[in-house]
Amino acid sequence: MSLIQEKTRQAIDILKEQETDLWLTFVRETSGVRDPALDFLIGDNDLTWFSALIVTRNGERLAIVGNLEKEAVQQLQVFDEVLGYDSAMSGLLRDTVARFNPDRIAVNTSRNNVHADGLTHAMHGFLQEYLAGTPYAERLVSAEPIINALRGRKTPSELARIRKAVEITDEIYKKTFAFIKVGMTEIEVGEYMLKLAKEYGVGLAWPQENCPAVNSGPNKVVGHNGPTEIKIERGHIVHFDFGVKYEGYCSDIQRVCYVLRDSETQAPPEVQRGFDVVRAAIEQSRAAMKAGATGNSIDVIAREVVVDSGYPEFMHALGHQLGRVAHDGGALLGPLWEKYGDSPNQKLEIGQVYTIEPHVIVTGYGCVGLEEDVTLTENGAEYLGKAQTEVALITG
């Protein structure tokens, strides 16, 4: 079974569970603005003209597309029925919706999850117009809960791809730590990692501008910045943020190493302490993760560990879901800040994959940020790779 066949079947189960009659994905010219839900409906394909992809609680899967794309959509073997049109689709859409006569029509608009928010404002206007005068114009609801479940609950084949992405990322880090020498620039190290990714035949989990991020020493501004001409020196913490995309699924992992000074055989106490605090924050929050807990209840645990240890609060969420994109939306291990909307209040579910990524700044040395990828099972959150449990030491 193809991934889109698998995921559209899963969507039907979710519609049943959520008692929603019909899920409508309404798009046009998806090479221009692409609804993220299309990955689960038509894969890598694009749709050029106004198109409607419908999945119903009763198990029907129907597509309305331009005639020139009818054949291509039929070949996906996902939709039982593919209706084509040449000049206008509004009548066809109205008739099709009337045929299913749904009480609730879930459409891809969402305040909290950008990956459930593919319907543009203008397309929402068209939909209202096309359904005007029917009872259905008043029955539109957000597909956010459907898409959150669909994206969040990984099927075995999705999880296998993420595991593989994590495994490759771990190997790239291992080789990179063996490669680093004092005097290299962040850019040189970053280029080596990109070369390795190419050799493994994988893509990047986010744009190359800051994938990998390589941050050496205390003077680098840490954030979504790429590698610079800053040189790796003795006494630097070198911090990395990197992820790869394997068959459409991402890893997202942060690592740190410390470059020993001539006199040193281990990291200085301040660096070790920062590392230990970050590790403790990860471990304690991971241990608390279980189905039904809110994302926020996990975030506060790590945040407290960091702040109680005397470090400033990290000004980002503890972790996000991971899947087809590095920030996969839905429930978030995050604080209740305006910009995160309702996502931190949402509940953890079995089958979801999260990052856990607190950080602290160690004054005079650099950033200690670790990021582990975990999946939620019935036995709690399990690491998808090998967590970093010790400061990696670079002799240089």
Add this chain to the structure above:
Amino acid sequence: MSLIQEKTRQAIDILKEQETDLWLTFVRETSGVRDPALDFLIGDNDLTWFSALIVTRNGERLAIVGNLEKEAVQQLQVFDEVLGYDSAMSGLLRDTVARFNPDRIAVNTSRNNVHADGLTHAMHGFLQEYLAGTPYAERLVSAEPIINALRGRKTPSELARIRKAVEITDEIYKKTFAFIKVGMTEIEVGEYMLKLAKEYGVGLAWPQENCPAVNSGPNKVVGHNGPTEIKIERGHIVHFDFGVKYEGYCSDIQRVCYVLRDSETQAPPEVQRGFDVVRAAIEQSRAAMKAGATGNSIDVIAREVVVDSGYPEFMHALGHQLGRVAHDGGALLGPLWEKYGDSPNQKLEIGQVYTIEPHVIVTGYGCVGLEEDVTLTENGAEYLGKAQTEVALITG
């Protein structure tokens, strides 16, 4: 000057010309849903948290972004001012808009041009909320005319990239016509073209599923379908639709060849006639293209040539603009069909790049579809490459 520096400067001129005070691009998590206007504002970068990119008629360029991305956005050297935030941006946005005190705020929502329609319905709601209680909530207008002008009017460096994409596509076609042998499948020919694209170091203008399209003989369903196991046989027209992406800019070209039967030295009269009609449709419509003409007035010319010659009307637009994507939106050489909205009524401007792509089906032989890329100059529409003026003959 980088391309985004060049295009944001051009945007200021367009704001002046259109007497619009402020252009606001309001986005979040652009790796999930990407506003196509970002290509001209931040290039290939992504923005993670709620962000506002502002260009004003007075020449200011200002960005509000999450603190972790402030440095990366500053490095683009596009924005005079980059404001960062941690938890909430609504106050910052409100204050900034109030500071500029615009009469009209152009936002990225558009009924006619998907490439000016990056604002999702939910983001439109947030914008209304963030500006609620100020006079500015009532001053939102569509940025469609700004973006149409910005995308349409190619700068010299944009045009040079398209020319290069066209040149490479021409070369790939030349090599492909020399490669084709009777008995090869469409897929084999398609793979050869992909191999050549890789050798030239270029990307594809649209997804590989149907780039190239290779359609051999009378039994293939022509449309946005990829190559199949259908074999190239004597007496087939083989029709291609293919485009490459060179440094972010696309070509989009259709070509046809005819596979000679043993007894033949030229294409049969029916095939030749189909070709001549398509050529005439292209030439007559191209000759009529001039600044100020509506796209529809050009479409009708080609449509008439085809229909008056006794072929059924082609059920798609005559041509579209070409740029960062193959279907670049804005004014369209198209019929007045619902699905095309107001785009065929829009006027041609100097500096735009269009495809011209009528087709006819020659019963028993296959599809004759030609597609030429042209740019509108003060002297009319000029071919960007060498137009196909004769049926290419394959001896097989």
